[in-house]
Amino acid sequence: MDFGSLAFLIPGLPVLAFVLTLAFGKKMPHGGGHIPIVAIALSFIISVLIFLQIYPEHGTVEQSAHWFSVLNVGIFIDPLAIVMLMMVTFVSLLIHIYALGYMSHDPGQTRYFAETALFTAAMLGVVLADNILQFFIAWELVGLCSYLLIGFWFRKPSAAAAAKKAFLTTRVGDVLFLAGIVILYFNMYTHVLPEVGSHGTVYLLQFKTIFAHLTLIPTDQLTIITLLFFGGAVGKSGQFPLHVWLPDAMEGPTTVSALIHAATMVTAGVYLVARTFPMFIAAPESLIIVALIGGFTALFASTMGLVMNDIKRVLAFSTISQLGYMMMGLGVGAIIGAEAVGFAMFHLINHAFFKACLFLCAGSVIHAVGTNDLREMGGLYGKMKITAITMLISSLALAGIGIPVSIGAIKLGTSGFISKDAIILEGAYSYLHFGGAYGSLIFFFGVAAALLTSIYTFRLWFMAFTGKPRQERHAHESPSTMTVPLMILAALALVFGALTFSPFIHYLETTYENEFFEEIDPSGYIHGLAERGGYHIPENPIVHLTLAHDTLIMMLPVIAGLLGLAISWAIYHKRMFSVASIGNMRNPLYRILAKRYYQHEIFIELISLKFTYGVLALTGEFSDRKIVDGIIDGISSFIIGGAEVLKKIQTGVVQNYATATILGVALLALVLTFGVI
């Protein structure tokens, strides 16, 4: 059986679940939560079947129906899409199962499950889209669902505000993305349509068509388009400077945070860059900006993660930081080529597992103690062993703890260790090695962020689970619907990376090296694209470090991770230093971090109020009131005045009308007879 023909069911079933849950959920146990679970489980099974079918020959699944003359709707599954599909459905499934327990006391369960089903469907739509317009439509649906879910407890003012903030901030990115699509369309229209138009139907916005004709689009145009696309990714994936919505998005239920941070939404931005990677590599200037923004975000967000006291906010900042790593992993593609996609996606998948686990653990803790504040927790280890251990495992993965040796093809270490190593050592270090101008900066960002990540991750763990309880609470372990997903995710966080590293990377590499690209240029299409943009991808772009020769460099990320663990242990467990002496508002460094670099003030006071409102809005108001309204009022008063005059003619006396008619006819007769008046 050809499972590819079932591909439309992957997003279709969750959509159906959305409708059914809304319609019948109220009358069912758990608010109808079982419907999306069944639907997403089926989607997951279909994804796996398709994967098993296309994996052996590195095939693809393509379905397309045309829509107007140059647009289409369709499904395109290649290695990149199928791994995303499996990850999204699987993680989403576990989160849904967990939510059965977590949301069981909430009166809005039905709405919750309906919205999360739609959220998953939208994300699957993003992954499956075979053209950029369809991608954008699903992308917007993801934004809508995130708005609905972040503001799930909409009666709480802070939740409503956070939902609005998330919606508006990502909207800034979406507008850039849309602008990019428009520019791309016009470029395709002017440069590509004349080339291929004679060969029958051509769908201008289909990824295949775009990639196949990249060489026809001028490089400077591509740079603009890709930068605008990246703007969209910055918004969705919470990169600097549009990351401000992500920490606030913690206002939704914890399961929503897990869904947003692991399986959907934020990964959409990374996926966008990975999906359009050939465009980026043909405009390497954009890729360097991707790498710099990603690296900077990784470091910047982790500094703020150091001082947050809300358990979920720490995790939110770590998500921003890890997404920064993924962007950095993609960005180094300017030097190392298509392998970069493999690195970034590998980290994305691993991150999905351990971050989902971390959030669900946090949810379990919050469920137990009823507070988000780390300062009120402590000593929970004895009371919730499963949560504590699964959280420790995923924290190790997040901090990237492992041993830089490998037994055969299997590396020793947690998933996070292997993927982060791939990005920092193989990606960023190769960049540094091959003399990219920004290589050292990116490498520095990567290592420094690894150190900080480790510190705040274990700070979280030590503060929550060790020491004495700071407040007496009746904590208890969560029910098994919640702990089983935790254990599954923790197991994956521990071993997934080690087991799949090299097959995964090799499989992902084939995304842009499959038959279709070989048709265009068998001798390394991707490399040729980079040269158009003025960059040279070396013959063997990845520097393979060996422990014997490059011990220090090989050990750097590990040292950073372990050092962070040690620092956390010393400060938050052993209490060697007094936390209060550093962590108070009199310390200027602490203050700036706790205030999150005054971003709120900068964005709200300066940019929104002073600049946007003060300058743009007032100018707009002036031109609206005085100029536009003036013109409209002028026109209408002219018409009204004219009508007042003309009204006098309408006497209502038949004779006058008859006179006018007769005079008119007489005049016409004169004109027609003599040709003059």
Place this chain on the structure above:
Amino acid sequence: MLPVSYYLIVSAIVFSIGVYGVMTLRSGIMIMMCVELMLNAANINLVAFSAHFSQVNGHVFVLFSIALAAAEAAIGFAILMNIFRSRGNVNIDNINILRW
């Protein structure tokens, strides 16, 4: 046989009297009679041309037009009667009910 232009001149004079009446008179009944004058001026033309071209069509048209004029006059007078009932006279200056 008189040349057709003579008839046309008579017709034009009658028509002009009718037009003048429609444009200036105040009484509704008089206006209706002036309309009759204009119709009859047209009838003269039709008959004159019919005779001139030795074709019967014009006569037929005249019969139709007289029949229609009679019908129209009946309705017109009925309307005037109703206006007289409601307003007490048929002075055209009072009948500006078409005005919005």
